[in-house]
Amino acid sequence: MQPSSIDKYRTYSDETLLQLISRKDLLAYEALYDRHAQTVHNLLKRIVHDSATAEELLQETFWQVWQKAEQYAEKGAVAAWLNRIARNKALDQLRHDKARPRMADDDIGMLEQSPTYSYEGAEKVVEQRLQQQQVNQALDNIPGEQRLCLELAYFEGMSQSQIAEYTSTPLGTIKTRMRIGMEKLERLLRASGYPE
Amino acid sequence: MPEKQTPYDHDPDNQDQNHNPSNHSLSYEDVVELLPVFVLGALEPDEMLAVDSYISQHQGLIERLAQLEATTAQLAYAAPPLPLPGHVKTQLMQRVQADLVAQQPAALNLPAVFPPRRKIAASPSVVVPPTAPPRKPQTHWFSTVTRTLIGVGVAAAMFLLVFRMIQLRGLANQLATQLASTQQQLTTLQAQNSQLHTINQTLEQQLQDQNTQMAALKTNLNTLAYASQMIELKGTDAAPTANGVFYVANHAGVLMVHDLPPLPKNQTYQFWLIPAEGAPLPAGLIHVTESKMGSLMVNIPDQNGNFAKVGLSIEPSGGSPAPTGSIVLIS
Incomplete structure (x- = not known):
């Protein structure tokens, strides 16, 4: 058999990799992990605020991909699907651990820290760095109170009424801030080329 | 009801405190307005259910929903970058490989290790010689007794011979079955060994690739880290x-x-x-x-x-x- 190089797999689209994974292709699985694990791990750590839990959930997220790759519905980007699985797992974990740690003040709006990257190709590092820049620039251009609502909902899993209580703000105001904040974020990301 | 375009031109300062669509049937405008918060999962549970139900009946909203979900997914990239622990990948790949190997026997339809042994053929198959018809009484009782004894002896010897042959045939069949099963197992094990060898080669290749990539990445990252x-x-x-x-x-x-x-x-x-x-x-x-x-x-x-x-x-x-x-x- 011809030795398979993972480099070939790195050129495949996410959708192709998922099709191969549904046929239990190990190299395809590894390529997908290498492509998305960094972002998924960042997201998990941001939500659960605990390294060990984030690592466990990272493994569980990709284990679900291995077992249920054929369930990907092809209705959106694979990255979005992966992030949704990870976020749901992390928020379930938060709800399970009832003693949920409050978000540290310096987490709000925290942007880049000194990043350390895995051993993936430099191209991947570049892509992530640019994507992070684009999203953070878009968030920077949203008024702080709207951005806070989006981050509390997305990263902390809070409902509108919980955000209203947490920020001591009327519910109606929170609803307006969230809707307008999301619409602004959408316009800004589209203007910068995301989401594709 | 004809579907309208998304109203993006809402008054940003409008804070409709009385807007509570969960308690009554939702209008199209209500749902369009709630969608951005729906995709964040931040509506109250009854509102989430109501919007979800409405969307399932109005296919025209699916595209708008997909756009907002794509936007929401981008928020994942706002999380601060952190070191990605390498051991997670190692553990995950080991877990996946173990799963793959565990699925192999089922995929190959392996036979049971040994089929149940067949029981040796029992006596029903033994042919019992028919009983000789009663003879008329003979005058020479001695010779009659002698012939009877000889007849019984021959019948017993034949019975033992037939019984032994049947026994041996059963044993031969049993050994042939076991031999075929063992050969099949050997073939399967050889196939598994070949697959494991292939996986091993693949893993070695991956390790080499990763080492090469790591060296290249270190160079790039050093440049990025010390960029003047x-x-x-x-x-x-x-x-x-x-x-x-x-x-x-x-x-x-x-x-x-x-x-x-x-x-x-x-x-x-x-x-x-x-x-x-x-x-x-x-x-x-x-x-x-x-x-x-x-x-x-x-x-x-x-x-x-x-x-x-x-x-x-x-x-x-x-x-x-x-x-x-x-x-x-x-x-």
């Missing part, structure tokens, strides 16, 4: 949305470009160091992926260290000694 200069590149009219950054550290640099369209096979992007005076110096060819991004490690010899500008142009495949095509990025 950061030069921004902007898109020209040939690629107005493109941009890039060139990080310089001592005699090396890393170029990162974004939003450049991939080129046909007969063309390539070529990077140039442009001195204050004189011709641009070729500094490498950069591959742009389908995601319109690319990176390039550049060695900067001493004599090229004092470049005034950098740029990127489209050249024939293999590159050119001097720029010939459109300049797409320039500092």
Whole structure:
């Protein structure tokens, strides 16, 4: 058999990799992990605020991909699907651990820290760095109170009424801030080329 | 009900405190307004159910929902970058490989280790010689007794012989069955061994690839980490949305470009160091992926260290000694 190089797999689209994974292709699985694990791990750590839990959930997220790759519905980007699985797992974990740690003040709006990257190709590092820049620039251009609502909902899993209580703000105001904040974020990301 | 376009022109200051769609049937406008919060999962549970139900009956909202979900997914990239622990991947790959190996026997339809032994044929198959019809009484009782004894002896010997033959035939069948089963198992085990050997080769290849990539990445990251200069590149009219950054550290640099369209096979992007005076110096060819991004490690010899500008142009495949095509990025 011809030795398979993972480099070939790195050129495949996410959708192709998922099709191969549904046929239990190990190299395809590894390529997908290498492509998305960094972002998924960042997201998990941001939500659960605990390294060990984030690592466990990272493994569980990709284990679900291995077992249920054929369930990907092809209705959106694979990255979005992966992030949704990870976020749901992390928020379930938060709800399970009832003693949920409050978000540290310096987490709000925290942007880049000194990043350390895995051993993936430099191209991947570049892509992530640019994507992070684009999203953070878009968030920077949203008024702080709207951005806070989006981050509390997305990263902390809070409902509108919980955000209203947490920020001591009327519910109606929170609803307006969230809707307008999301619409602004959408316009800004589209203007910068995301989401594709 | 005819569906309307999304109302993006709402008054930003409108704070409708009484807006509570969960207690009554939702209108199209209600749902469109709730969608941005719905995709964040931040509505109350009854509202989530009501919106979900409404969407399932109004296919026209699916596209809008997908747009907002794509936007929401981008929020994942706002999470601060952190070191990715390598042991998670190691554990995960081990888990996946174990799963793969565990699925092999089922896929190969392996037989049971040994089939149940057949019972040796029992006496029902033994033919019992028919009983001789009663004879008339003989005058010579001695010879009659002798013949009877001889007959019984012969019958017993034949019975034992037949019984032994049946017994041996059963044993032979049993051994043949076991031999066939063992041969089948041997074949299966050889196939499994071959597969494991292949997996092992693949893993060794992956390890080699990773080591090579790690070495290259270390070089790139060192350059990024110790960059003393950061030069921004902007898109020209040939690629107005493109941009890039060139990080310089001592005699090396890393170029990162974004939003450049991939080129046909007969063309390539070529990077140039442009001195204050004189011709641009070729500094490498950069591959742009389908995601319109690319990176390039550049060695900067001493004599090229004092470049005034950098740029990127489209050249024939293999590159050119001097720029010939459109300049797409320039500092």
